[in-house]
Amino acid sequence: MILKPDNLKIICKNEIQAGESLEIELSSNKIHEDLLIVYTQMSGSYVFPVESKKIITDTFLTRKSGKLNIRLLAGPHLLDTQEINILPNMGTGKIESYIGPKSILTTTNEPSMLVAIPADEFDNPVTEGTISDFSYIRPNYSKELHQIRMEKLTNHHTFFAQTKTGKTLAGVQCDNGFSDEKYVDEEAGWPLQISLETLPQDLQADGKHYVEIKTKKITDKLGNNVKDGTIVTFSISDKKQINQYSSVTINGVAKIDFKYPTVNKKYEVIAFCGNVKSNSMSLTFISEINDFDIKYDQVNMNLVIGPVTGTLNQFVPDGSEFKIGVSQASKKKIEITSPAQDGMIEVDLKELFLDKKPTIISVKYAGKTTLRQIFIK
Amino acid sequence: MISVWLLVLGNFIFGVFRFSKIWVDDKSALAATMFAVVSPTIMETIHVFGQLPTIAGIGFLLHASTETYKWIKHDKTFYLISALSLFAVTVAAHHVTTIFGMVFFVAPVVLTALMDRCGIEKVELKYNPVKTFISEIWKFRFKLAFFGCAVIFLLIFVMFPYWYWSKTDPITQVPIPHGSRDSFINVKSSGIVFFIIPWGIVLSLLPYLFGRLLSGKNFFMGMSFSLLVILGTGGTTPIPKMLLGENAFNILTLDRFTFWASIMAIPFVGQFSVSLFSGDYSELLSKRTGRILQKVFFILITIYLIAQTIFIVNLNQFRPLQPAQIDIDPITRFLERDEHYKWRFLTLGFGDQVAWLSANTNAKSIDGNYHSARRVPELTSRAIERLENSKFNGVEGLGSLQQFLTVPEKYHLKYIFSNDKFYDPLLHYAGWHRVQRLENGIMVWEKQDVKGLPPRLPQKIIPLYQRIMWGVLPLSCLIIAIIINLYLRLWLFRIKGKENDPSYISTIPHAKIKSKPSFIHLILLLMIPPIMFVWATKDIFFKQAQSHPEKTVMWYYDALDLKRFNEAHSYFDPEYGLDFDQYILEISVSDGMLSSYAKLNSITTEILEQNENAAKILATTRWVTPLQKYEHKDIHLLKKKNNKWYLRPQEFDISIPPDQFISQPTVRYFKQGKRRVSTDKTPHDDVVDRPELFIHHARVVKKDSLISVVGEIQNTDNLPAHITITAEILDSLGRVVTRYNAKFGVQHKLLPKEKTGFKIEFEELAWREDGKHKPGILNPKEFNPFFFEEEKLTCRIFAKAVAENTDIYKYGNLQNYSVVKKENKFCVEGSIVNTGVDEITIPELIVSYYDKDCNIEWVDYHFIAQAVRPQREAPFSHPLTESYHVQTIYKINDDNLYVNGLQQATFLKGRSMEPCVGNYMEHKNKKIKLDLNSFVGIPSLY
Known part of the structure; x- marks a missing residue:
């Protein structure tokens, strides 16, 4: 049976710095062999036998800031208890941020937050109230410095988007501790309006080339390019x-290449971006195809159409589709599509299983229709 | 590996020799052994199928059968022990061989041995009456019973862990189609692989074999042989199904019966060959044809044998059944790098090499080789072998694959290694993107935003004793069998002096062949191989493809499907002057779903007009593509010349784009990932924020009895986004009924400020918990819809986005589209123009329908078959859905819309989005919007 020793007390400091060695003295020289000293922290409890009146604690017990509870035990008897406050040291090393x-977005003055947790060499957050310097370089190249106090183990600062797009760079310093460089993109908001550049008119409807349609710079309400x-x-x-047609903006401008039609057209052009739409522009095309011949080769039952030429007396583009209608009395009209090659179109009528009677041929292209009557023998 | 094969083959050949000596004399047994080396069935099993356990199993079974015969014949305990030891090894090598081997091999051997016992007791070798035979069986009854029980005990004991696992975790796999169950007349390819090839030249000896086997002492073996032959015919007749029962017929592969029958025939083939070259048949042939023709006959038979051998050994060269060998090292390195092994992977187009890859990596795959062992409902309820070759399983296989690709997060599936570009469109439109092409040519695809495997996976605890049994018993059986059959036998015979004991002499007396040789057998031997050859190859050499216009059209499409362009070109009318080089060039630039990603499923033709020299044929072709089934109608004009019908070549687009050299200003993106080269986790600074999204509206709708969720979503951020949209349907009690992701009905990649309609169609089995769902009835349809039991449903939508930097191509444009009326239906028709610098291989049209207030009502999607090259056009036509077909069940309010994990209403901060801003088309008081999604098969990057 372990008797409770009388009046054995713990004598030590109430506060130490993290990592400092703690000296504990007992009030009496009578060291019982069953004496134990127990250190309790958040990380757990450590138990050591007491061997002498003076006890020097190992520094690993004092690395973590916070409360360190010390109990002196004689078997089941609690003799004394003390609470030590371990204080963090000054901030050092890399600050977690x-x-x-x-x-x-610049247009909605959106916030972003920089959070930093300066710590000492033992990873203890610095003392509450410690000031950290939050430094910024904004997109307009202005510099800002904010001094933020440590509150509830963190420092944080909310900043807001300005009016110019670009990068906001940030960094934190606390005592001898420094953070990595951080950055936030301040970006353009939603487009405010779109306008189209003036369009050419009366273009040749050749079904081949492309016309460029582009917007003026698309900006947000603060004038930043989207x-x-x-x-x-x-x-x-x-x-x-x-x-x-779709395209993407480059330096705020979007452009497309619109394919020419083959017939006379008057178009209305509008552009959409986000939730805005542009002004309307007109775009006109004129088709000018020269008259062309339709010849019929009775022996081979072959239709030869052309040459079909345009304004420059050039052949219509290869692949231009001609609609050819073949009508015979008391028979359903046959409609076929045939492409032009080198300005000419050939149709083999043998493949159409026609009767031997008069036949009307109609050739339609670019809004122009030419008729010819032939006799199938 | 080669040494293992050689040992197994050596064991098999020796087994054939010993087994043959039960039925034929020594010389014939030797001939049989030589024939076994070039036996077509063995060559096919080794060189084509590579079935090592089957050969090992049958080898040991033949030895075991011989020992069983000797035990019964001489009643010596040593042979019983030897036989049982060999049976144990057979079980360990291939348990199915033991199960069926007992019936087909051992039972006839036992009965034959009992017959021989009766014969040996009497001076003359002649067959005993039935009474004597039955009394012999009765005398031996206890020993036979013991023998049967011992074999059954071995079968259970050696494989006990397997039986236990099968009983406690039964196989729920629905039957998987196999060519051996086809009708060999209707499906010629199955007939060739599973009947003609394994029998080979032996097929012409069947009359002789039946004659020999169904007579005299071979009678029981003959019955077994006949049964095996019939069972091996698969679905050609209804008999196998009647004999096996529906279940067994659908589970077993029936080629094993042909295999065993052909093994059983080997001794008698040996006997025939001895007779042919130096016995009765040789005399008969010489008498009837003379010595010169006799020699010609021998030469022809030798040629048949050589040709057969060369053909079978090289079959994989003529018709590769497996892809070319893949170097797996780059794949294993990829998986080991950057913790990629923390997710599951899948392979496509690897063939059997998927097993080799799995064996060389710790990363887990969702797929596997052993069909009976799988537990995933999406696989067990579908009749497909493996996901990795799902294209060969038609719509069934692709449907199963699509489920995995649409909801990969369920299985933590993140990486796909693709060796087959057939699957590329499916992967792209299911929301996957390309990561890189490895050094071995394999393309790596990735799905964004999939969580890794949990650190602890559910594991079935196998009892320790079973693990020990599984590890120790099979090899121990082999070692014991070697000790007994080699060392103990040596000790008995040499040391104990048993070599003079007649019961240990391996010579077995044989009954003389009583039947006379038949000249018909020789004629059949000469004629049947070429007849078989003609039958097998008539579609190649004798098809007379151009004898009829419809035939010409069908063979033309067949040639196109199999990429035999030379043959396809030969059907064209030379009058049109399309030479082969021009034709191949036109083919090479024609891309798109039908040209590059389709397999011809069926074709029907109809004659529209025909006279003596011309015809107009309507060909309706049905294609299976990774995305959907296609039906295509083409009208072909044909002319007859010199008694052959020729096709008019189809017109090729001869339009020329305006510019020779195009430049395209563009914005490209690059995601750094971890900027510091380190094996640590990605730091916070290197994680790109999730792009913000906005769901404009969404609703639950019903069309044709199927429930879907439709809506519209916009990328409101300044980053390009890869989006995943999940809809969760809840019942009236708030329980989740089902959950599914948007598959084809959405643009998965949105540029800043881009909007898209989306549709989520619910499929069966996607979210059933393991073990709680029994596989349903086999549904051959690609899409297996989920049927809701109640109508009072609510819905939640979860949309999440990650920043995307690849596979975004927005240079496809819509030209001249409008609503037209065709055959009493409204369609939207127009064309797609490509103003970019890459070819749009498969464009997809997403058609969104709105009410007059721009609230979305329905979404359609439509894949265009033709590719669109830069500065060119492709037409499209899409039938519109009439609004009365669609019924709104539930409009989803903002509280049930979640974006990037947050309720949309909470972060909107009073932001409102203007509706009705966009390019809408009016139709019947409704609005329609078209969006184009593009898949670029060969982007400039790769």
Whole structure:
């Protein structure tokens, strides 16, 4: 049976710095062999036998800041208890820091937050109230410095998007501790409006070439170009058909190459980006095809159409589709499509299984229709 | 590996020799052994199928059968021990061989041995009456019973862990089609692989074999042989199904029966060959044809044998059944790098090499070789062998694969290694993107935003004793069998002096052949091989493809499907002047779904008009593509010249783009990933924020009894986004009924400020918990819809995005589109123009339908078959869905919309989005919007 020793007390400091060695003295020289000293921290408890009146604690017990509870035990009897406050040292090394969101919009004055946790060499957050310097370089190249006090183990600072797009760079310093460089992209907001550049008129409807349609610079309400890669959709339509082309902005401008039609057209052009649409522009095409011949080779039952030429007396583009109608009395009209090559179109009528009677041939292209009557023998 | 094969083959050949001596004399047994080396069935099993356990199993079974015969014949305990030891090894090598071997091999051997016992007791060798035979069986009954029980005990004991596992975790796999169950007349390719080739020249000896086997002492073996032959015919007749029962018929592969029958025939083939070259048949042939023709006959038979051998050994060269060898090192390095092994992977187009890859990496795959062992409901409920060759399983296989690709997060599936570009469009449109091409040519595909495997995976605890049994018993059986059959036998015979004991002499007396040789057998031997050859190759050499216009069209499409362009070109009318070089060039630039990613499923033809020299044929072709089934109609004009029908070549687009050299200003993206080269986890600074999204509206709708979720979503961020949209349907009690991701009905990649409609179609089995769902009825349809039991449903939508930097091509444009009326249906028709610098291999049209207030009502998607090269056009036509077909069940409110894990309503901060801003088309008081999604098969990057 272990008797409780009388009046044995712990004598030590109330506060030490992290990593400092702690000297503990007992009030009496009578060291019982069953005496134990117990250190309790957040990380756990450590038990050591007491061998002498003076006890020097190992520094590993005092690395972590916070409360260190010391108990003196004689078997089951608690003789004394003391609480030591371990204080963090000054900030040093790399400061753990986070920033986010990593992109913010200028137009809505969006916030982002830089958070830093300065710590000493034992990874203890520095003392509450310690000041850290939060430094920024904004997109307009202005510098800012904010001194932030440590509160509840972190330092944090909220900053807001300015009016110019670009990078905001940030860094934190606390005592001898420094953070990595952080950055936030301040980006353009939603497009405010879109305008189209003037379009050429009365273009040749050759069904081959492309005309460039482009916007003026698309900006947000603060005048910043929308981000590269923003999609812009162009609608080029007349009353019957719609053309829809897409492109992306580069330096705020989007452009497309619109394919010429083959017939006379008057289009209305509008562009859409985000939730805005542009002014409407007109775009006109004129088709000018010279008259062409339709010849019939009775022996080979072959139709030869052409040469078909345009305004420059050039052949119509290879692959231009001609609609050929073949009508015979008391028979359903046959419609075939045949491409032009070198300005000429050939149709083998043997493949159409026609009757031997008069036949009307109609050839339609670029809004122009030519008729010819032939006799199938 | 080669040494193992040689040992196994050596064991098999020796087994054939010993087994043959039960039935034929020594000389014939030797001839049989030589024939076994070039036996077509063995060559096919080794060189084509590579089935090592089967050969090992049958080898040991033949030895075991011989020992069993000797035990019964001489009643010596040593042979019983030897036989049982060999049976144990057979079980360990291939348990199915033991199970069926007992019936087909051992039973006839036992009965034959009992017959021989009766014969040996009497001075003359003649067959005993039935009464004597039965009394012999009765005398031996206890020993036979013991023998049977011992074999059954071995079968259970050696493989006990397997039986235990099968019983406690039964196989739920639905039957997987196999060519051996086909009708060999209807499916010629199956007939060739599973009947003609394994029998080979022996097929012409079947009358002789039946004559020999069904007579005299061979009678029981003959019955077994006949049964095996019939069972090996698969679905050609209904008999195998009747005999085996529906279940066994659908589970077993029936080629094993042909294999065993042909093994059983080997001794008698040996006997025939001895007779042919130096016995009765030789005399008969010489008498009837003369010595010169006799020699010609021998030469022809030798030629048949050599040709057969060369053909079978090189079959994989003529018709490769496996892809070329893949170097797996780059793949294993990829998996080991950067903790990629923390996710599951899948291979496509690897063939059997998937097993070799799995054996060389610790990373886990969702797929595997052993079909009976799998537990994933998406696989067990579908009749497909493996996901990795799902294209060969038609719509069934592709449907199963699609489920994995659409909801890969369920299985933590993140990486796919693709060796077959057939699957590329499916991967792209299911939301996967290309990461890199490895040094071995394999393309790595990745799915963003999939969580890794949990650190602890569920594991079935196998009892320790079973693990010990599984590790120790099979090899121990082999060692014991070697000790008994080699060392103990040597001790008995040499040391104990048993070599003079007649019961240990291996000579077995044989009954003389009573039947006379038949000249018909020789004629059949000469004629049947060429007849078989003609039958097998008539579609290649004798098809008379151009004898009829419809035949010409069908063989033309067949040639196109198999990429035999020379043959396809030969069907064209030379009058049109399309030479082969021009034709091949036109083919090479024609890309798209039908040209590059389709397999012809069926073709029907209809004659529209025909006279003596001209015809107009309507060909309807049905294609299976990775995305959908296609039906294509083409009208072909044909002319007859010199009694052959020729096709008019189809017109090729001769339009020329305006520019020779194109430049395209563009924005490209690059994601650094971890900027510091380190094996540590990605630091916070290197994680790109999730792009912000906005779901404009969404609703649950019903069309044709199927429930879908449709909506519209916009990328409101300044980063390009890869989006995943999940819809969760809840019942009236708030329980999740089902959950599925948007598959084809959405643009997975959105540029900043881009909008897309989306549709989520719910499929069966995607979210059933393991073990709680029994596989349903086999559904051959590609899409296996989920049927909701109640109508009071609510829905939650989860949309998440990650920054995307690859496979974004937005240079496809829509030209001249409008709504037209065709055959009483409204369609939207127009064309696609490509103003970029890459070819759009497979364009997809997403058609969104809105009410007059721009609330989305329905979404369609449509894949265009033709590719669009830069500065060129391709037409499209899509039938519109009428709004009365679609019924809204539930409009999803903002509280049930989640973006990047947060409720949309909470972070909107009063931001409102203007509806109805966009390019809409009016149709019947509704609005329609078209969006184009593009898949670039060969981007400039790769």
